[in-house]
Amino acid sequence: MATQFLQILNQRTMNFNKIFKIFSFLLPLWGLGGFYLFAHPMPNSIVLLNIHQDKIEGKIQLPLGELQSAIGLGVNDNTTNLVNRLGGTIKAYLLQHIHPISFDHKPWSVNIGDMNVVETANKVTGDYKELIVAFSMQPPQYADLRNFYFKYDVIVHQVVTHKILLSIKQDWQQGIVREDSATQNVGVIELDIPTGKIKPFQISLQAGGNWQGFKNMVSLGIGHIRGGTDHILFILTLLLPAMLLVEGKKWTKFIGTKNTLLNILKIITAFTIGHSLTLLLGSVQWINLPRKPIEVLIAITILVSAFHAFRPIYPKKETLIAGAFGLIHGLAFAETLTNLQLSTKQMALSILGFNVGIELMQLLIILLVFPILMQLHKTRYYPQIRQIGAIMMMLLALAWMIERIQDKPNFITELIA
Amino acid sequence: MSRLKSYFPIFFLIFLVIIYACKSTNTTVTPSSASVTALTCGSATFSATPVNGTAFTGTASVPYTGGNGASYSAGSAIPSTGVSGLTATLSASSLVFGSGNLVYAITGTPTSVGTATFPISFGGQSCSIALTVTTASTGGSTTGGAGLGIVTDIAKIVSLAEAFKATLTASQITALQLVYSKTDAAKWSNLPQALSRNRVGLATSTLSATQLTAFKALLKATTGTPDNEGNAEILAILAADDYLGANGGGSDYGSGNYYIAFLGTPSTTGLWEFQFGGHHGTNSNTYNGGKLSGATPAFRSTEPFPTYTYGGVLYQPLVQEITNFSAMLKALTTTEQTTARVSTSQNDIVLGPGKDGVFPTTKAGVKVGNLTATQKATVIAAIKTYTDDLDDVSAAGILAKYTAELDNTYISYAGSTDLTTKGDYVLIDGPSVWIEFNMQAGIIIRNANHPHSVWRDRTGDYGGN
Numbered sequence: 001m002a003t004q005f006l007q008i009l010n011q012r013t014m015n016f017n018k019i020f021k022i023f024s025f026l027l028p029l030w031g032l033g034g035f036y037l038f039a040h041p042m043p044n045s046i047v048l049l050n051i052h053q054d055k056i057e058g059k060i061q062l063p064l065g066e067l068q069s070a071i072g073l074g075v076n077d078n079t080t081n082l083v084n085r086l087g088g089t090i091k092a093y094l095l096q097h098i099h100p101i102s103f104d105h106k107p108w109s110v111n112i113g114d115m116n117v118v119e120t121a122n123k124v125t126g127d128y129k130e131l132i133v134a135f136s137m138q139p140p141q142y143a144d145l146r147n148f149y150f151k152y153d154v155i156v157h158q159v160v161t162h163k164i165l166l167s168i169k170q171d172w173q174q175g176i177v178r179e180d181s182a183t184q185n186v187g188v189i190e191l192d193i194p195t196g197k198i199k200p201f202q203i204s205l206q207a208g209g210n211w212q213g214f215k216n217m218v219s220l221g222i223g224h225i226r227g228g229t230d231h232i233l234f235i236l237t238l239l240l241p242a243m244l245l246v247e248g249k250k251w252t253k254f255i256g257t258k259n260t261l262l263n264i265l266k267i268i269t270a271f272t273i274g275h276s277l278t279l280l281l282g283s284v285q286w287i288n289l290p291r292k293p294i295e296v297l298i299a300i301t302i303l304v305s306a307f308h309a310f311r312p313i314y315p316k317k318e319t320l321i322a323g324a325f326g327l328i329h330g331l332a333f334a335e336t337l338t339n340l341q342l343s344t345k346q347m348a349l350s351i352l353g354f355n356v357g358i359e360l361m362q363l364l365i366i367l368l369v370f371p372i373l374m375q376l377h378k379t380r381y382y383p384q385i386r387q388i389g390a391i392m393m394m395l396l397a398l399a400w401m402i403e404r405i406q407d408k409p410n411f412i413t414e415l416i417a
Numbered sequence: 418m419s420r421l422k423s424y425f426p427i428f429f430l431i432f433l434v435i436i437y438a439c440k441s442t443n444t445t446v447t448p449s450s451a452s453v454t455a456l457t458c459g460s461a462t463f464s465a466t467p468v469n470g471t472a473f474t475g476t477a478s479v480p481y482t483g484g485n486g487a488s489y490s491a492g493s494a495i496p497s498t499g500v501s502g503l504t505a506t507l508s509a510s511s512l513v514f515g516s517g518n519l520v521y522a523i524t525g526t527p528t529s530v531g532t533a534t535f536p537i538s539f540g541g542q543s544c545s546i547a548l549t550v551t552t553a554s555t556g557g558s559t560t561g562g563a564g565l566g567i568v569t570d571i572a573k574i575v576s577l578a579e580a581f582k583a584t585l586t587a588s589q590i591t592a593l594q595l596v597y598s599k600t601d602a603a604k605w606s607n608l609p610q611a612l613s614r615n616r617v618g619l620a621t622s623t624l625s626a627t628q629l630t631a632f633k634a635l636l637k638a639t640t641g642t643p644d645n646e647g648n649a650e651i652l653a654i655l656a657a658d659d660y661l662g663a664n665g666g667g668s669d670y671g672s673g674n675y676y677i678a679f680l681g682t683p684s685t686t687g688l689w690e691f692q693f694g695g696h697h698g699t700n701s702n703t704y705n706g707g708k709l710s711g712a713t714p715a716f717r718s719t720e721p722f723p724t725y726t727y728g729g730v731l732y733q734p735l736v737q738e739i740t741n742f743s744a745m746l747k748a749l750t751t752t753e754q755t756t757a758r759v760s761t762s763q764n765d766i767v768l769g770p771g772k773d774g775v776f777p778t779t780k781a782g783v784k785v786g787n788l789t790a791t792q793k794a795t796v797i798a799a800i801k802t803y804t805d806d807l808d809d810v811s812a813a814g815i816l817a818k819y820t821a822e823l824d825n826t827y828i829s830y831a832g833s834t835d836l837t838t839k840g841d842y843v844l845i846d847g848p849s850v851w852i853e854f855n856m857q858a859g860i861i862i863r864n865a866n867h868p869h870s871v872w873r874d875r876t877g878d879y880g881g882n
Contacts, residue, residue, distance in 0.1 A: 065858075069762045069840060103476060103508050103520035142488035144509035147522045161765040187474075193767060193775045202464070202474050204522035207494055207506055 043128050045155060045164040047189075051171040051205060053343035055138040056145065058169075060094075062155065064117070064129040070158040079129055083115045090115065094133065099151040101200070102143035110137045146173075146207065149200035152189055156198055164189040166201065172346050174206055175216030213346060214353040221357020224333060225365075230298055230400060231329065235365055237305040237393050238267050238322060240386050243377055246315035251386070254377065264370070267322045268362060274326020275333060276355055282334025283351055294331045295404045301325040303397035310390035333358070451512050451540045454483025456519070458537070458544035467503065467523070467550045469530045477505060477521045477546050479537065484512035489540075492521075497533035500550045502526050505535040512540070523548065562881025564703060564710030565874065567814035570638070571685045571707045574808075577638050578683035578691065581631040585619075589628075592619040597681030597688050602879045605692070605699040606770045607716050607869060611669035618678025618692060622671075632677065639691060639702050641812050645737050646805040650717070653734035654698035657719045660727045666861045670696060690880070702807075703880030709811045710880030713873045715803065716770070720859055720867035735868055738802040739836050742843045742854055745795040746834040749783065754834065757783040763831045763842035766853045766869050776875050780846045782829025793823060800845060803852055803872040822848040832856075839866050849874050 043063035050057045064076035071093055073086060091112045100108040113134035120128055139145050156162040166186050170176055189201050225231050243260040244251040255263070282289075305325070308314060314321050337350055376382055399412035457480045467473035492507030503525040510520065519539060527533060527550040535546040582590060595601055595617060606613040624632060641647025655672035662671035674695050681689030688705040697718035703711035717735060724733040749757060759781055768775070785796050797820055804816045819826075826847030832840050841856040854870040 066764060069764055102510065103478075103522075104510055104518070142509060142511040144491050146491060147506070147508035147520075159762045159764055161763055161767060191767075193772065194778050196777055196779065202476065202522070204474055204506070204524050206524070207491065 043130075045162065047152070047164055047166045048169040049167070050169050051146070051173070053172075053346060054145065055136055056100075057134070057136040060133040060135060060154070062131045062133065064131055066155050066159055066162055067131065070155040070162075075131075076129060079117050082117050082131070087115055090131070090133075094135070094154060097152065097154040097157060098135065098137070100137050100139075101149050101151060102139060103147060103149070104143075106140045106143055108137045108139050108143070108148065111135060146203075146205040148203055150189075150203050151200045153198045156189065156191060160191045160196075162190070166203075168205070171205060172213045172216075172342055172350075173209055175212055210345070210349055214349045217350045217353030218357040218360070221333075221354040221359075222361045223357070224354070225358050225361035230302060232365060233393060233396065234298075234302050234305060234325070234329070235268075235271075235362055236369060237302060237309050237390070238271070238318075239264065239366065239370055239373060240309040240389055241312070242267065243374065246312045249312060249315075251312060251383070257374075260374075263318070264366065266319045268366070270319045270323035271326040271329070272355070272359060272362075274323040274328075275330030275358070276326075276351075278327045278330030279333045279337070279355070280351055282331055283337045283347060289331055291332075291335060292404065292407075294328065294335075296401055297328045298332060299397050299401035299404060301328055303394055303401065306390045306393035306397055310387055310394070449485065449487050451487040451489040452483075452485050453481040453512065453540040453542055456481050456537070456539060456542040456544045458546050461546050461548075463523070463548060467527050467533070467548065468553050469500075469527050469550055470553055472526045473503065473524065475523045476508075477523055477535075477548065478518040479521065479544075479546060480516065480518055481512070481540070481542070482516045484515055484517050485540075486512055486514045488512070492539075495521075495535045495537060497525075497527075497535055497548075500527050500529050500531045500533040502528040503533045503535075503548070503550075505537065505546060507537070507539065521546070562705070562710065564705065564879075564881035565708075565712070565815065565818070565877040566706075567709040567712075567811050567818075569704075569709040569808060569811040569814075571704060571709075574635070574638050574691075574704070575683045575685050577631075577635040578679065581628070581635045582679070582683075584625075584628045584631045589619055589623060593677060594679050594682065597690065599879060599882050601678065601680050602690055602692065602701065602703070602882070603771070603773055605694045605701065605714065605716065607697065607699075607718060608770075609666070609669045609696045610674040616676040616678075616694065617680075618676040620673060621675045621677060622673025635691070636693065639700070639808055641805045641807055641809050643805045645733060646802060647807065647809075647812075650734045650806055651693075651698055651700065653732035654717070654719055655695075656727045656730070656732050657721065657725065657734070658696050660725055661720060661861045663727075664861065670861070688880070688882075700806075701879065703882070705880055709807070709814075711874065711877045711882075712804075712807050712811065712815060713878050714768075714770075714773075715806065715872040716870070717803070717806075717872070718867065718869045721862045722859075722865060722867040735870070738799075738854065738870065739868065741795070741799040741802050743834055743836050745792075745799045745828065746830055746836075746843065748792045748795045749788075753783050753788070757829050759829050759831050761831065762840055763855050764840060765857065766855050766871050767844075768851065768853065768871055768873055769869075773878065776851060776873075777846070780827040782827045782844070782846075784824075785826045785828060785847075786824030796823065796826065796828060796845065800850060800852065806872075819847060819850045822850070826850065836868075837866065847875075849876055851875060 043066055045063065045066070046061040048059045064079065068074065068076040073089070075082060075086065094112050095110060098110050100110065102108070113136065115131055115133045118130055118132055120130055139148065150166070152164060154164070156164060165188055168176055168186055186203060187201065189198065191197070192199050241251050242263045243254055245253045245255045333354065337347070337354065342350055376385055396412060399410055403409050461477050461479045463477050464475040465473070467475065488511035489507070489509060491509040494504035494506045497503040497505070503523055505521040505523050508520045508522055521535070521537070530550055530552045533548045533550055535548070537543060537546060582593065585593060601617045604615050604617050606615060610616065621629070621632070636651065637648050640651055645653070655675060658670050658674065659672050662668065672695070675698070676694060678692040679689060680692060681687060683689050683691070685707050688703070690701060690703040693700045694716070697716070697720065699714065699716040701711065701714055702709065717738070719734050723736045723739070724731060726732070746754065746757070785793060788796070797816070800819050801816055804812045804819065807815065826845060829844050829846070831842040832838055835841070836843060836854065836856055839856055839858050843854050845852040851873040852870065854868055856866045856868050859865045859867050
C-alpha cells in the first residue's frame with residue numbers, strides 16, 4: 001500500500017519536476033512540503049478522511065488477513081464474491097465499531113457505502129488483499145464537524161497489535177485540496193498498552209475558513225496553469241502574431257502598441273470567459289465529458305493557433321476563436337474542481353478563486369513574455385522567429401495529440417518533459 | 418461604449434458566480450444568541466496534560482450556569498499566553514437550559530513549562546482557562562541508571578571492545594563510537610535495513626576479515642556458551658539473514674546489514690552500551706559502574722524457521738525457545754490453560770521497537786506463584802532460553818533475579834499451546850521480566866511461519882535509562 005502511495009507520489013513529483021525545469025524562471029519557489037507518509041511495515045488499516053462542509057466522507061482500507069483474525073469468516077482465505085456474500089455482515093460489523101461522537105457525547109450518524117477487494121503487493125508484508133470501504137459520517141445538529149471523538153476500533157478491538165493510520169485527504173477550509181498533496185497524517189489509533197484500552201481518538205482540525213479556502217483555490221489556479229505546459233504554450237502561441245496586421249492572407253505590418261494591447265486584452269478575456277463558462281458548467285456537473293477527448297482537443301487548439309500564428313487562417317476572428325478554445329480548456333480545469341465535492345458556497349468561492357489564480361498566472365506570463373516579443377518584433381528577424389516558433393509549436397501540439405491518443409509519451413513529449 | 422464593452426467579461430464572471438451561489442441556498446435556522454449567567458474557568462477540566470515540546474491534542478471543559486438553550490458555532494483559535502504554542506478553539510454545540518460545559522479543543526506544541534492561559538469570552542461572560550504544561554521526562558543521562566547491576570567480566574569485555582576498535586580505521590571509528598544517548602539506544606528495529614534505515618553505528622559489511630575476527634571475539638565475550646543459545650543463537654540469526662539474502666531476499670537482507678555501535682566509550686567504570694543489531698536480532702548490553710545494568714531490549718527471531726542449512730551448517734536458533742514455551746503451557750491443567758488463554762488475537766509482539774516504557778499496568782493470565790514446583794520449573798526453563806543468551810556470568814545473575822520474582826510472574830497465551838500456528842502467542846510478564854513470542858507468516862520463505870520474540874525488562878531496559 002505504501003508502495004502504491006509512493007508510486008502515485010512519484011508520478012506527481014515527476015510532473016512537478018517537469019514544470020520546474022521549464023518554468024522555474026517564471027516563479028518564486030513553490031513549497032512542496034507539508035506532506036509526509038507513514039512507513040507501512042505491517043498490514044495496518046488506513047482511514048482517509050475528506051472533510052466537507054456538513055459531513056465527513058472517507059475510505060477505509062482494511063487488510064483482509066487482519067480482518068480475518070478479528071472476525072473470522074475466512075474473509076482472507078476466500079475473497080471470491082466477498083462483497084456479495086458477506087457485505088451485509090461486514091457492514092453490520094463496521095457499524096458496531098465506528099462511533100464518532102461530539103465532545104458532549106452525542107453520537108454522529110455513520111453510513112457504510114461501497115466495498116471492494118483490492119490485492120496489493122508489498123515486499124515486507126508479502127502480497128496481501130484488502131477491503132476498501134467507503135463511508136460517511138455526519139454530526140448531529142449544532143455539533144462541531146471539525147472537533148469530535150473518533151471512536152474507531154475495527155479489527156483492533158480483537159487484534160491488539162493492529163494499527164489504524166488516520167489521514168486527512170481533503171479539507172477545503174485548511175486548503176488541503178491539491179490532488180498531488182498526498183495526505184496529512186493526523187495520527188494512529190492503536191492499543192494504549194499500559195491501560196490495555198483503545199482510547200477515543202480526538203480529531204481537532206485546524207480552523208481554516210472561507211478566506212483560507214479561497215486563497216488556496218487561487219494558488220491551485222496558479223498551479224494549474226503553471227502545471228500545464230500546454231496551457232502556457234497555448235497562451236504564447238496566441239501572443240506571437242498579436243501585434244501584426246493581416247493583409248492578403250499574410251501577417252504584415254505592426255498595428256501599433258495601443259492596438260496590440262487591445263488585441264491581447266480581447267483575446268485573453270475571450271479565453272477567460274470561455275474557460276470560466278465550461279469550468280462552471282463542468283463543476284456543477286451539468287456537462288461531464290471524459291478526460292481523454294478533452295486533452296486531445298486541447299492539443300488540437302494549440303495546433304490550430306500555432307498554424308494561425310504561422311499563416312492567418314481566421315483573421316479578425318481571433319477573439320471568437322479564443323473564446324471557443326477557452327470553452328475547451330475550461331473543461332480540463334473543471335475536472336480538478338469536481339473531484340473535490342464541495343458545498344455550494346465553497347464551490348462558488350473555489351470557481352472564483354481558481355479563475356483569479358488562472359488569470360494572475362496568465363497575466364504574469366504575458367507581462368514576462370510580451371515585452372520580449374515586442375522587442376523581437378523590432379528586429380528584422382521577427383517573421384522568421386514567429387514562423388519557427390509556430391512550426392515548433394505545431395510539432396509539439398501534434399506530438400501531444402499523438403501522446404494523448406496513444407496514452408504513451410513519444411520522443412518529442414519526452415524531450416520537453 | 419467600447420470601454421464598457423471591455424468590462425463586460427468581468428460583469429459576466431461576477432454574474433455567473435452569483436447565479437451559481439444562489440442556485441441552492443442552505444436554509445439555516447437562526448437561533449437566539451447564546452448566553453450564560455456564569456463561566457467557571459477555575460473548575461475547568463482537561464482531557465490530558467500537555468508536555469513541553471510535544472504535540473498536543475486535548476480538550477478543556479469549562480462549566481457554565483444559566484445556559485439559554487441556544488446553539489453556538491465554533492470559535493476562532495485563542496492563542497495561549499504564559500506558556501505559548503497552544504490554542505483553544507470553542508467547539509460548536511448547543512447550550513443546555515441551566516448548567517453544562519463548554520468544550521474547547523486545545524491543540525499545538527507548548528514551548529515551555531508552566532501555565533498556559535487562554536482568555537475566553539462567551540455568552541456575555543469571560544474568564545481565563547489555566548492549563549498546566551509539564552516537563553518532558555529526560556530519559557537517560559550521562560551518569561545513567563543503576564539498572565540491573567549484574568556482575569559480569571567487565572575487564573574482559575572492555576579490553577575486547579578496545580581491541581576491536583584498534584583494528585578500525587578512523588572513519589569506521591567515527592561511525593562506531595558515539596556518545597551515550599537513550600535516543601540512539603532506542604534506534605533498533607525488527608525490519609530489514611532497507612525499510613528501517615534508522616540504525617546507528619558501523620555496518621558489519623564494512624569489516625575486513627581481521628576486523629570481523631576482532632568483533633566476533635567481543636560478541637562471544639558478551640554472549641553465552643550453551644548450545645543454540647547465546648553466541649550460537651546470534652550467529653545462527655546472522656546466518657538466517659544470509660540465507661534469506663541468497664533465497665529471494667536480495668541485498669536488503671544478509672549479515673552485512675547488521676550494525677555495531679558503542680554508545681559511550683567502553684569503560685570498566687562509566688556508562689556505555691554495546692549495541693548490535695539488524696533485521697532479526699538485536700543485542701542491547703548496557704554497562705554502568707563496571708556491571709551489566711541492562712541486557713534488553715533483546716529481539717530474537719529467525720526466518721527460515723525452524724531449521725535451515727547454510728554454508729553446510731545446520732542452524733535452529735529458536736527451536737529450544739518454542740519447545741520450552743510449549744512445554745510450559747502444556748504443563749498447565751485444563752483450567753489453568755483457560756485462565757492463561759487471552760481472548761484477543763496477536764499478529765505481532767506488543768512491545769516491539771519503539772514501544773519503550775509502556776508496559777501494561779495490569780498482568781493477565783495465570784500467576785506462577787499458584788503453580789506447582791514442577792510447573793514453575795517449566796517457566797524457569799522457558800525464561801532461561803533468553804537469559805542464557807548473555808555471557809554465562811551475567812546469565813546466572815539475571816536468572817537468579819527472575820527466579821526470585823517468579824511467584825509474582827504471570828503467563829498467558831493466545832491461539833494454541835503448540836505455538837506453531839500463525840497468531841499463536843505467549844507472554845511471560847513478571848515484576849521485571851517480560852518475554853513475548855509470536856508466530857507470524859513467512860515473508861521470504863512463504864510456505865512456513867516464523868516467530869518474532871522480544872525480551873524486555875520492566876526496570877532494566879537500556880540499563881534503567
